[in-house]
Amino acid sequence: MTSAPMDSVTVRVPAKVNLQLAVGPLRDDGYHDLVNVFHAVSIYDYVTAVAADSFSVRVVGEEADLVPDGPDNLAIRAARALAARADRPLAARLTIRKSIPVAGGMAGGSADAAGALVACNDLWKLGLPREELLDIAAEIGSDVPFALFGGTAVGTGRGERLTAVPTGGRFHWVFALAEGGLSTPAVYGRCDRLREARGERPAPPKESPALMAALREGDADALGAELVNDLQEAAVALRPSLAATLDAGRERGALGAIVSGSGPTCAFLVAGESKADDLARALTGSAVCRAAVTAYGPVRGALAGAGGHPVGIT
Ligand SMILES: C[C@@](CO)(OP(=O)(O)O)[C@H](O)COP(=O)(O)OP(=O)(O)OC[C@H]1O[C@@H](n2ccc(N)nc2=O)[C@H](O)[C@@H]1O
Numbered sequence: 001m002t003s004a005p006m007d008s009v010t011v012r013v014p015a016k017v018n019l020q021l022a023v024g025p026l027r028d029d030g031y032h033d034l035v036n037v038f039h040a041v042s043i044y045d046y047v048t049a050v051a052a053d054s055f056s057v058r059v060v061g062e063e064a065d066l067v068p069d070g071p072d073n074l075a076i077r078a079a080r081a082l083a084a085r086a087d088r089p090l091a092a093r094l095t096i097r098k099s100i101p102v103a104g105g106m107a108g109g110s111a112d113a114a115g116a117l118v119a120c121n122d123l124w125k126l127g128l129p130r131e132e133l134l135d136i137a138a139e140i141g142s143d144v145p146f147a148l149f150g151g152t153a154v155g156t157g158r159g160e161r162l163t164a165v166p167t168g169g170r171f172h173w174v175f176a177l178a179e180g181g182l183s184t185p186a187v188y189g190r191c192d193r194l195r196e197a198r199g200e201r202p203a204p205p206k207e208s209p210a211l212m213a214a215l216r217e218g219d220a221d222a223l224g225a226e227l228v229n230d231l232q233e234a235a236v237a238l239r240p241s242l243a244a245t246l247d248a249g250r251e252r253g254a255l256g257a258i259v260s261g262s263g264p265t266c267a268f269l270v271a272g273e274s275k276a277d278d279l280a281r282a283l284t285g286s287a288v289c290r291a292a293v294t295a296y297g298p299v300r301g302a303l304a305g306a307g308g309h310p311v312g313i314t
């Protein structure tokens with residue numbers, strides 16, 4: 001977090017990829033119980049809050065035109081919820097600088113909500129503690145608490161109840177960005193229907209011990225083999241071209257290839273930085289994606305600088 005001048009606060013918030021996304025049965029409230037292993041990666045949105053007499057939001061960046069600038073914007077909802085919790089007027093000028101792909105399965109909207117919470121908490125000098133910010137975050141969306149938390153963490157319940165996961169070292173990634181997004185509820189819905197059609201009754205989701213061991217040991221080969229996403233089949237059913245994107249990464253030596261969350265971004269785990277550069281170059285020149293970018297994880301969440309981040313993560 002940087003604060004210059006005094007009445008302006010900028011917060012950097014990371015994207016996520018899901019290393020394990022185990023989806024349980026549909027609950028009565030319309031959500032699914034999950035074991036959601038989140039991993040924060042070095043693709044960032046920046047949220048700036050500036051002191052003002054009224055409230056306004058500006059979104060800038062490559063896909064800014066795809067982001068709602070009204071009450072549906074998750075950052076606006078977050079700022080509003082924070083002001084209500086603190087019983088103070090909603091007054092600030094927010095600027096959201098986007099690099100996280102929109103509706104890409106990398107939780108960019110959640111990142112902006114987390115950024116707005118931390119930036120406004122600081123700008124308004126509310127001093128709300130980490131636990132209270134996490135609580136407000138969970139009201140905004142299932143993925144928002146993790147954008148505050150960062151690092152690598154297991155989310156249970158809807159994905160909002162977090163426990164940090166220890167990791168050994170840094171993992172290198174390539175993300176193949178797609179043209180156009182996928183709707184998260186539509187992907188969950190397709191997952192349910194595919195299961196119903198097969199007569200499947202999903203078991204309660206369980207953490208993968210092999211994945212946890214690979215993370216602890218910093219073993220990228222083992223991690224690549226253990227990546228799993230229960231939403232992948234549904235995302236590919238809705239966007240069949242993703243099968244070729246995943247294949248393209250596998251054929252070019254990725255240690256693991258997976259749809260990120262509800263997609264359509266595809267994530268490739270690779271053996272190091274230079275392999276990431278090579279794969280990103282190869283995918284960028286191919287027809288299987290709009291663009292490919294490199295990143296590493298784990299990185300800190302939006303609470304970094306507010307005393308909330310796990311130690312030892314950049
Ligand atoms: C799939 C995941 C994986 O991390 O993220 P994305 O890949 O979209 O970023 C998340 O579960 C998305 O979390 P988020 O985008 O915050 O979802 P929410 O706003 O809470 O819910 C949007 C909708 O997704 C579905 N949903 C979400 C979470 C959950 N545990 N079960 C669900 O069924 C519900 O249909 C819900 O109405």
Ligand SMILES: Nc1ncnc2c1ncn2[C@@H]1O[C@H](COP(=O)(O)OP(=O)(O)O)[C@@H](O)[C@H]1O
Pocket residue numbers: 066067068072073074075096101102103104105106107108109110112113181182184261262263
């Ligand atoms: N600040 C925001 N940035 C991006 N999308 C947002 C934002 N606020 C609300 N949205 C809405 O949330 C939807 C999902 O966006 P996003 O969080 O980027 O993707 P995903 O849920 O796939 O990770 C978008 O289609 C958009 O309409």
